[in-house]
Amino acid sequence: MEITTHVLLWAFGLAVILGIVATKTSFCTMGAVSDWVNIGTTGRMRAWVFAIGASILGVLIAEQLGLVDMSLTANNDTANPPYRTAVFAWPRNVLGGVLFGIGMTLGSGCGNKTLVRIGSGNLKSVVVFLVMGAAAYLMIFTNFSYDFFLSWMEPAFINLADHGVGDQSVGAIISGFGGFDAEITGIVVAAMIGGALVFWSLSSKEFTGSFDNVLSAVTLVILVVAAWWVTTGELGVSLLDEAEMMDERPYGIGAQGFTFVQPSAHFLRWIETGFSSQMLTFALIAAFGVSSGSLIYSVFTKKFKVEWFANGKDFVRHVIGGLLMGIGGVLAMGCTIGQAVTGASTLALGSFVTFFAIIFGSALTMKIQYYGMVYEEESNFFKALVASLADMHLLPASWRQLEKV
Numbered sequence: 001m002e003i004t005t006h007v008l009l010w011a012f013g014l015a016v017i018l019g020i021v022a023t024k025t026s027f028c029t030m031g032a033v034s035d036w037v038n039i040g041t042t043g044r045m046r047a048w049v050f051a052i053g054a055s056i057l058g059v060l061i062a063e064q065l066g067l068v069d070m071s072l073t074a075n076n077d078t079a080n081p082p083y084r085t086a087v088f089a090w091p092r093n094v095l096g097g098v099l100f101g102i103g104m105t106l107g108s109g110c111g112n113k114t115l116v117r118i119g120s121g122n123l124k125s126v127v128v129f130l131v132m133g134a135a136a137y138l139m140i141f142t143n144f145s146y147d148f149f150l151s152w153m154e155p156a157f158i159n160l161a162d163h164g165v166g167d168q169s170v171g172a173i174i175s176g177f178g179g180f181d182a183e184i185t186g187i188v189v190a191a192m193i194g195g196a197l198v199f200w201s202l203s204s205k206e207f208t209g210s211f212d213n214v215l216s217a218v219t220l221v222i223l224v225v226a227a228w229w230v231t232t233g234e235l236g237v238s239l240l241d242e243a244e245m246m247d248e249r250p251y252g253i254g255a256q257g258f259t260f261v262q263p264s265a266h267f268l269r270w271i272e273t274g275f276s277s278q279m280l281t282f283a284l285i286a287a288f289g290v291s292s293g294s295l296i297y298s299v300f301t302k303k304f305k306v307e308w309f310a311n312g313k314d315f316v317r318h319v320i321g322g323l324l325m326g327i328g329g330v331l332a333m334g335c336t337i338g339q340a341v342t343g344a345s346t347l348a349l350g351s352f353v354t355f356f357a358i359i360f361g362s363a364l365t366m367k368i369q370y371y372g373m374v375y376e377e378e379s380n381f382f383k384a385l386v387a388s389l390a391d392m393h394l395l396p397a398s399w400r401q402l403e404k405v
Helices: 001-027 029-039 043-064 070-074 090-106 113-119 123-141 144-156 172-176 183-203 211-232 234-243 263-270 283-300 310-331 338-346 350-376 381-391
Strands: none
Touching: 001 113, 001 211, 001 234, 001 283, 029 043, 029 090, 029 172, 029 338, 029 350, 043 183, 043 211, 070 211, 070 234, 090 310, 090 350, 113 263, 113 283, 113 310, 123 144, 123 263, 123 310, 144 310, 172 183, 172 350, 183 381, 211 234, 211 338, 234 381, 263 283, 263 310, 338 350, 350 381
């Protein structure tokens, strides 16, 4: 079996499991934010945070056992995307994360949830996926990203290499500026951050008392670490070596994990190239796997249900959500899974910035929507925005024109 095929089969198989479990447990990162903002419960949020913390610990253990080579994630030539690159592109992480957070709220779920809903029969999510793909295609395969974003963002990027720091992992930054031993610092920092996140997650029965929350979190951890093992372990390194000898290098190979905005663009590019095998990427095959897993579970449990837009307003809201997810997801170099779990497992600083930006964008959007519903007669976008920012303690309470709800 060719190495490329072997890697893609792993991508599909692991993703099928993710699709099945995500459908069974209703794992949803947007839902996690919604539960926290609208209801005050943190069960699904803690599942998400547990997945981040345990993935950090999982990658640390895999590194110490020599099963993965995470140094590959610091180089554009060996990673897709290079989470640990020495260039800390914080404006991308912030703006991209906020846009994605807004988009996933308007589009009824993140990239992974969109794929899960497609497998369950939701035709609205098919539209979101295609719109997201069109936006992501512009960002990846044209000059749109540079012309509209990177051209004015790049002067603010911080090249850590200029300060003697090899990459943007939190451990490398601390050891670089503090003058500590890099390897020991990396281990200690990973253990402390990962352990703290896991401890916080386990400290509430809202998480531990829910079988579905625990199952989704543990499964995601196993799959994220397994994906790193496939793409940065012996198999992944062999593929990179073999690619150097190929007449035509497969697109997007290298160190990578699960991410669910890229696949939408890769799907359109795959069609455009006449279904070229060169465009059958790890991300695209994983997307097929998630929807396949969701379809399998939905059919066998008789929960498959075709859904369509309720009205024109619902359609427009989802289209805008798809556009913002496509643009924001590529700009931030990942989504709620791609950056906030896969990327965060590498301890890349940009991944954590993106994580918080996504939560902020999503939470703010939910609050604005809520004020719009409660004060339907007297509210407008500006009033709802000010009230929402005041709720989040980002504006003085005296500025609000709507009573807190």
